[in-house]
Amino acid sequence: MDYLTIKYIHIISSTILFGTGIGSAFYVFMANRRKDIPGIYFATRHVVIADGLFTAPAVILQLITGIALMNMGGYELTDKWILLGLALYLFAGACWLPVVWMQIRMRDMAKEALDNDSELSERYWKYDKWWLSLGALAFPAIMIVFYLMVFKPT
Secondary structure, three states, X not given: OXXXXXXXXXXXXXXXXXXXXXXXXXXXXXXXXXXXXXHHHHHHHHHHHHHHHHHHHHHHHHHHHHHHHHHHOOOOOOOHHXXXXXXXXXXXXXXXXXXXXXXHHHHHXXXXXXXXXXXXXXXXXXXXXXXXXXXXXXXXXXXXXXXXHHHOOO
């Protein structure tokens, strides 16, 4: 593939990654603030699906196309902006992996509460706090990665 095609895939996958992430975060955050169990179950169920359909493939494409663009553009893995971008990408991924696990558990807890006409457990709300905290760490990391990709500071 040529450089522009790979760059196009890289940009589209970053858009999907960021858009799905921010959209998912918004809907689960809003559902949790309302404490409406059917709404929470709807949001968490669809966020889990979206992570599998959109986020995970975009994460993989970002790494593959990023490395290809680095090589095709004559950059080195030792360039400071690439090292920082990769470190932040891995940091955001390290935040995202436990979030995926929590979202699955949160979905299951919401389904159980819905089926049993009961309240959400205290564990659900602990996961919600961790989910928010990890998202709050990953979001600025990804924003900095975007900056580095665009400006490539020396």
